[in-house]
Amino acid sequence: QVQLVESGGGLVQPGDSLRLSCAASGFTFRSYAMGWFRQAPGNEREGVAAIANEGGVARYADSVRGRFTISRDNAKNTLYLQMNSLKPEDTAIYYCAAGPKRFAWLLPDYNYWGQGTQVTVSS
Numbered sequence: 635q636v637q638l639v640e641s642g643g644g645l646v647q648p649g650d651s652l653r654l655s656c657a658a659s660g661f662t663f664r665s666y667a668m669g670w671f672r673q674a675p676g677n678e679r680e681g682v683a684a685i686a687n688e689g690g691v692a693r694y695a696d697s698v699r700g701r702f703t704i705s706r707d708n709a710k711n712t713l714y715l716q717m718n719s720l721k722p723e724d725t726a727i728y729y730c731a732a733g734p735k736r737f738a739w740l741l742p743d744y745n746y747w748g749q750g751t752q753v754t755v756s757s
Contacts, residue, residue: 636660636746638730643751650720650755656713656730656748664688664708666746667738670715672726672753679729679741683715686737693739697723720755727752 642654654670669684683704685692692704703716713730728751731744738744 636732638732638746638748640728640730640748640751643728643753645754645756646720647757648721648755651716651718652720652753654715654717654728654730654751654753656715658711658713658730658732661732661746663706663711663732665734666732667735667743668704668706668713669731669733669738669744670704670713671729671731671741671744672724673729673750674726677726681739681741682728684737684739685713687735691737693737717753720753722755722757725753725755 637659639657667687670682671679672682673679683694685704689706701719705714730748732746733744
């Protein structure tokens with residue numbers, strides 16, 4: 635069955651870095667757009683970054699552009715999110731998602747979701 639398993643979250647201080655990973659299985663990873671979303675308590679789930687199925691196109695939320703980098707390794711069926719210069723407002727549960735398109739940004743375009751990994755940025 636389809637599985638998306640996130641890892642790499644944790645508690646860090648403002649200005650620190652984290653690298654999230656998402657291991658995918660059960661579907662043809664290279665045929666799917668992939669994205670990272672996040673949800674903070676009391677907030678709606680929002681898109682953070684997305685990458686095309688072959689990795690040539692990426693898009694970022696304004697709040698993370700220049701600090702976060704999304705990448706994928708289709709040979710390893712793995713999605714990554716490098717997060718630098720973390721801020722307290724980045725605190726959220728981070729989810730990876732897969733959509734059956736070349737590229738997707740909107741939440742309804744994604745049909746597979748992971749369980750999420752907690753990222754907490756606090757001094």
